[in-house]
Amino acid sequence: MSDKRRPNAEARQACVERKTQETEIHVKLTLDGTGQHRIETGIGFLDHMLAHVAVHGLFDLQVQAHGDLHVDPHHTVEDVALSLGTAFDRALGDRVGIVRIGSAYVPMDESLAFVAVDLSGRPYAVSETTWAGPAVGGLPVTLIPHVFESFAVTARANLHARVLYGRDDHHKAEALFKALGRTLDIATSLDPRRSGTVPSTKGVL
Numbered sequence: 001m002s003d004k005r006r007p008n009a010e011a012r013q014a015c016v017e018r019k020t021q022e023t024e025i026h027v028k029l030t031l032d033g034t035g036q037h038r039i040e041t042g043i044g045f046l047d048h049m050l051a052h053v054a055v056h057g058l059f060d061l062q063v064q065a066h067g068d069l070h071v072d073p074h075h076t077v078e079d080v081a082l083s084l085g086t087a088f089d090r091a092l093g094d095r096v097g098i099v100r101i102g103s104a105y106v107p108m109d110e111s112l113a114f115v116a117v118d119l120s121g122r123p124y125a126v127s128e129t130t131w132a133g134p135a136v137g138g139l140p141v142t143l144i145p146h147v148f149e150s151f152a153v154t155a156r157a158n159l160h161a162r163v164l165y166g167r168d169d170h171h172k173a174e175a176l177f178k179a180l181g182r183t184l185d186i187a188t189s190l191d192p193r194r195s196g197t198v199p200s201t202k203g204v205l
Contacts, residue, residue: 011030011032012030012031012032012091012092012093012188013028013029013030013031013091014027014028014029014086014087014088014089014090014091015027015028015029015087016028016029016083016084016086016087016090017083018079018082018083018086020075020079022067022068022071022075022076022079023065023066023067023068023075023076023079023080024065024066024067025063025064025065025067025079025080025083026062026063026064026065027061027062027063027064027080027083027084027086027087028060028061028062028087029059029060029061029062029084029087029088029091030059030060030061030091031059031088031091031092031188032058033054033058033059033060033061034058034060035054035055035056035057035058035059035060036054036060036061037050037051037054037055037059037060037061037062038061038062038063039051039054039061039062039063040063040064040065041063041064041065041067041076041077041080042065042066042067042069042076043069043073043076043077043138043139044137044138045136045137045138045139045173046073046076046077046080046139046147047063048137048174049147049173049174049177050063050080050084050177052174052177052178052180052181053177053178053180053181053184054181055181056106056178056181056182056185057180057181057182057184057185057188058185059181059184059185063080063083063084065079065080067079072140073138073139073140073143074140074143074146077139077143077146077147078143078146078150080147081146081147081148081149081150081151082150082151082153082154083154084151084154084155085150085151085152085153085154085155085156085157086154086155088151088155088157088184088188089154089155089156092119092188094198094204094205095119095121095198095199095205096194096196096197096198097190097191097192097194097195097196097197097198097199098119098187098188098189098190098191098194098199099186099187099188099189099190099191099199100118100119100120100187100199100200100205101116101117101118101119101186101187102116102117102182102183102184102185102186102187102189103115103116103117103183103186104179104182104183104186105179106175106176106178106179106182107175108166108171108172108174108175108178109166109168109171110165110166110167110168110171111163111165111166111167111168111171111172111174111175112163112164112165112166112175113161113162113163113164113166113172113175113176113178113179114160114161114162114164114179115159115160115161115162115176115179115180115182115183116159116160116183117157117158117159117160117180117183117184117187118157118158118187119155119156119157119187119188119205120156120157120158120200120205121156121204121205122156122158123152123153123154123155123156123157123158124152124158124159125145125148125149125151125152125153125158125159125160125161126159126160126161127144127145127148127149127160127161127162128161128162128163129141129144129145129161129162129163129172129176130163131169131172132167132168132169133169136169136170136173137170141169141173144173144176145161148161148176148180161176161179161180163175163176
């Protein structure tokens with residue numbers, strides 16, 4: 001049995017700022033939240049997908065991004081994902097007492113997606129997705145797996161994402177991000193049986 005919230009626990013929160021010549025990103029994350037969110041990246045479809053992560057993961061999330069969208073969305077999408085992963089890493093701290101591993105299947109009409117994560121401290125990502133078109137909601141579909149890969153690097157997570165089937169690219173993407181939220185909710189939850197121990201035979205993550 002796990003519980004994302006525990007009485008008198010130190011707040012598991014993080015604020016991240018990332019500024020380059022291409023982007024300026026501000027992220028505020030509370031792991032033990034209720035799904036409240038305010039996300040403004042300049043890319044409407046990315047905002048919509050990250051809102052699903054917050055709502056279905058029960059994370060309070062604020063994201064403000066200004067990027068060189070006159071070039072293309074790549075830098076903004078990448079840096080938002082990197083900043084979000086950093087926020088999770090910082091909010092998790094030493095990762096004591098967490099469940100660590102989670103997975104979820106999520107259907108969206110005719111589409112079905114699966115995401116599994118291990119907050120192992122070792123970044124690795126695998127994405128298996130097939131798209132019907134080159135873009136969805138104005139976002140190039142090649143950037144969707146890149147979100148998962150970039151997030152995994154800075155969150156120090158082993159992340160696998162897969163669309164099992166579907167026809168509509170919006171539905172496929174939405175199922176993926178909902179599954180990411182559900183999976184992270186499970187993995188970041190605190191397990192009272194661990195009594196403050198790290199879930200690893202190594203003793204550290």
